[in-house]
Amino acid sequence: MIANELNKFVSYCKIIQPQSREDIKKFFEGVILFPYDKELLLQAYLFLNLKILFPWCTELLLFEKSPIADYTDLGKCDFVYLTTQGNLFIIETKFIDTAATGATERKRRNKHRNKVFDQVMTLKSRFSEYWNIDKEQLECGVFTTDPEVDWRGNGVNVITKSISIEHLEAWRRGYKKDN
Structure with a gap:
């Protein structure tokens, strides 16, 4: 029964995520050439280096879409992948400015750290409730520019x-389209 619910979700994704993997790759390569948004650059790195970061992810199901029809007020997923185990892997990204100093910046960084975890956990619950998918079939990941989040998961x-x-920026400068 549970696998059937997961199959319904996968079918739904194929309808609402019309872009092919190649289309999304071209979009991200454009972001690399003209990095107008730091969060998108981080997402480009994740997308183009997925097999290194999260090797169990196989098929991209959603990118920047709501998992619950068109209810974007309930949250959008940065990425949802099907895994080699047949589960869903929800990934939230957050560009966190680690270079800024001062009390206000420390507070902002901590807020962003907490927010990205809250987002992914909330999305996991909403997936489970709305699609009737067992929480055991829902895995979560967070990808940021802040190593301080590594232990929080x-x-x-x-x-x-x-x-x-620094590594993200060096990667962007050295990225070759034929990668």
Whole structure:
């Protein structure tokens, strides 16, 4: 029964996510050439280096879409992938400015760290409730520019990965389209 609900969700995604993997790759390559948004650059890195970061992810089901019809007020997923185990893997990304200093910036960073975990856990619950998918079939990941989040996922069963802003920028400068 549960697998049937997951299959319904996968079928739904194929309808609302009309872009092919190749179309999304071209979009992200454009972001790399003209990085007008730091969050999109982080997402481009994740998308183009997925097999290194989250090797169990196989098929992109959703990118920047609501998992619940068109109710974007209930939250959009940055990425939802099907995994090699037949589960869903929800990934939220957050560009966190780690270079800024001062008390206000420390507070902002901490708010962003908490927010990205809240987002992914809330999406997991909404997936489970709306689509009637067993929470055991829903896995979560967070990808940021802040290594401080790496340990935060342990207690809440969220897989965390990060890249430094410097490494992200070096990757962008060195990216070749034929990768």
